[in-house]
Amino acid sequence: MIDKLSWITVYPEIILMVMACVIAIFDLGVKTPKRGATYALTLVTLAVVAVIQGMYASSGATYYGFGNMVVSDSMGNWLKCFATVAVMVTLVYGRPYAASRDMLRGGELFTLSLFALLGMFVMISGNNFLVIYMGLELLTLSSYALVALRRDNAVATEAAMKYFVLGAMASGFLLYGMSMMYGATGSLDVNAVFQAISSGQIRHQVLVFGLVFIVSGLAFKLGVVPFHMWIPDVYQGAPTVVTLMVGGAPKLAAFAIVMRLLVEGMLPLAFDWQQMLMVLAIASLFIGNLAAIAQTNVKRMLAFSTISQMGFVLLGLMSGAVNGNVLSAANAYSSSMFYVITYVLTTLASFGVILLLSREGFESEDIADFAGLNQRSPLYAGVMAACMFSLAGIPPMVGFYAKLSVLQALIASGQVLQLGVAVFAVLMSLIGAFYYLRLVKVMYFDEPKISTAIQAPSDVRVTLCLNGALVLGLGLFPSGLMALCAKSVLQMLGT
């Protein structure tokens, strides 16, 4: 018996799925190469979904539906709302790029993006191991296809192949870990697994055995060392619009499943997974920052930067429980949530500028392509510089507050080890500052090699300006978003 509440929890998903199919069919009738009608319909759909999600989120209510298979809570709804907006922004930035590369024909870009978003939605609201896994597969399968969208492009196909092989392996890890958990606890339901583990009746070794696989699978999806190999290749090889589609919104979903699986499902095992996350975080900060220095390709540099940024997210996640005490959990997890959201915001703007600079037959991928951007367009150079300073964690950009809250969570745990990790993290971000500054240097201090004016459609221009303004504006007034994260995480932990 499916009650009315169950339907309420999945309305946005239903709308998305129906519209994804409708748009696929609708596009058959659209003949213009720029696919204006399909684009408009997609944006409208996404806007409606975002509004609905925003309303769900601000109501603050928590519903469980379909026999606890899905949950609609404040944290999930906010993440879904932000993910929808992120996909919208990605499509706005990416349409001119895709149009000039013949990627809009057939409208797959729009349909696949919607399905990817649907996958993210299912991941975020899944309250059952299998549902989460299904969402993840929907997202990754759509992403593989998106990466291979330019099938005549050798680099893109190679990236898609690598992504597919490694991604499939990661999914296998995750599924294997889940089945171990099922074997140990006898349930796939996140809450039931939590109950079973808390009872203390189950052998610890078995649980940790499954946990290792789950953490490995999640680490693959987040792209942290040593499961990071696919990130640089996919970021570089995929068409830039797809890079943004893979590297932007899905980070929110990846964060959500970490929260659902590790925190909601296995908080009693926190002592074990926190140690694993610490190793992953330290390695990511180290490798990500050092490897980024050597890159000459902006997308590859940002890929390694992502790895180190995800290391910071893990730093927040690993400081929730101290000696079995979870009083600081809300503080720690909300700092990670704030970090992920602001990271996605910054990534959108920085890739937006890269997409803007790419033209017909010219990928603006090398760092040298940014030379003298300030003289060609002070506005876009300013947006990019704000993003770089934000990623480097320099106030007053929003990235500083993200680092601040994560470091605060680490130090608040009161352990000497954690304090040491905090010092390590800031020293690594000093190294990080070097390569972010290098891009600023190229834009501001070097002379431009080409002086062609930068043209952008008005929708791109407005969105990019708003996005850049938010990177700075949220830095001047971070209070609201921080409170939002704190409140929703607290609510999630309470239920």
Add this chain to the structure above:
Amino acid sequence: MGLLSLAIWTPIVFGVVLLALGRDEQARAVRWVALIGALVSFLVTLPLYVQFDRTTAAMQFVENAPWIERFNVNYHLGVDGISFWFVLLTAFINVIVVIAGWEVITRRVNQYMGAFLILSGLMIGVFCALDGLLFYVFFEATLIPMYLIIGIWGGPNKIYAAFKFFLYTLMGSLLMLVALIFLYVQSGGSFDLAVWHALPLGSTAQTLLFFAFFAAFAVKVPMWPVHTWLPDVHVEAPTGGSAVLAAIMLKLGAYGFLRFSLPIAPDAAHEWAWLMIALSLIAVVYVGLVAMVQQDMKKLVAYSSVAHMGFVTLGFFIFNDLGVSGGLVQMIAHGFVSAAMFLSIGVLYDRVHSREIASYGGVVNTMPKFAAFALLFSMANCGLPGTAGFVGEWMVILGAVKFNFWIGFAAASALIFGAAYTLWMFKRVYLGPVTNKHVKSLVDINAREFTMLALLAAATLYMGVYPKPFTDVMDVSVAQLLQHVALSKLN
């Protein structure tokens, strides 16, 4: 809106407007708007002088509003006798710098002027912030405009200098960030400086905090041996950048010692005072000697800045009122004098495009008015009585003698080096016969340059002849600070 907010945000708003609307085609209008912005920003700080109550050590013109509730961070501003003069000094130097860049900067004028205006607002924010995180945000944000100023309008090796400046100072301040968060956690969730001042801390915690703050502030001051970035950066930075760097930015570090290190970790400060005194004396004596052998005028003045700032830190860590007040007076005096020295070099550089001492000689013959100013500033740099440079050094030396005769003796003997390198440079650049055709064709300073040098000359002389208005403001606050530092915080 309070007076301090006005002092902070007026230049920033003008700067942002210039960045948004300025074009190189309207460079003239941009310059005038920048000058008006700088003047207005200076004028809004003047009511502070009138209304400042010199009889209390309490924070004045306090503004307090919640900013980030989640971390209990407040937009908390206020000044006392220690920070008061730096607000005015920053706004004043900003006017000078806008005048100094008037004709010299022709490329991207709006960005140049905008960067300086924003920088000035941010630096005023550092001096006014009474909340640890707000302080940090202002402190770090100053790096961005300065990085761009050095990198865009700097000399041939500007990129190296810009990176060295940014990364060197960032390294120090990141450790301070960890210290600030540690204090936040220790104090039970507060970034308020007053709370931190009263917070009892164990000996280990104090030592760690002291060195974390040391990393940030010693690099900024800069103290020997972390001073190496300063000469490189000064040489490459444009004239205005050097002037602001020497006049104000170095003071951010010294101010940090008084606002953070001493009152938050007084026991560690006492315990490690010997180290700080030793480093300060090395700066005063050794760096003074290094300055003597420089061939490049800017490098020479940069090393002399390190030596002068050595007096400041020496004064702070001998823990008596003469020393601390002397250090503060020296900071203000150095603000005027070093800015003037760099601008004088800029005047020559704009004409000859060389900073080598050897390319000059006999400038007094072709630029008599300018040479007169240069003589005054050189004398002030040596610490001649009657100029600003004298007062602070004299107070610090007196304080040092009171503390320990030999330390005072070493500091006093360093004055000789100061006189030696400054006068020797003056002799080689300005005096003697005209030796080359560059110097022969020099034209004397125009009205704009005259105005800017005259303003600084007036300040230098006034402060040298009648320093009372400066010390009056400080006395009560310094006494209160010393009283606070004398009490142990060990629990």
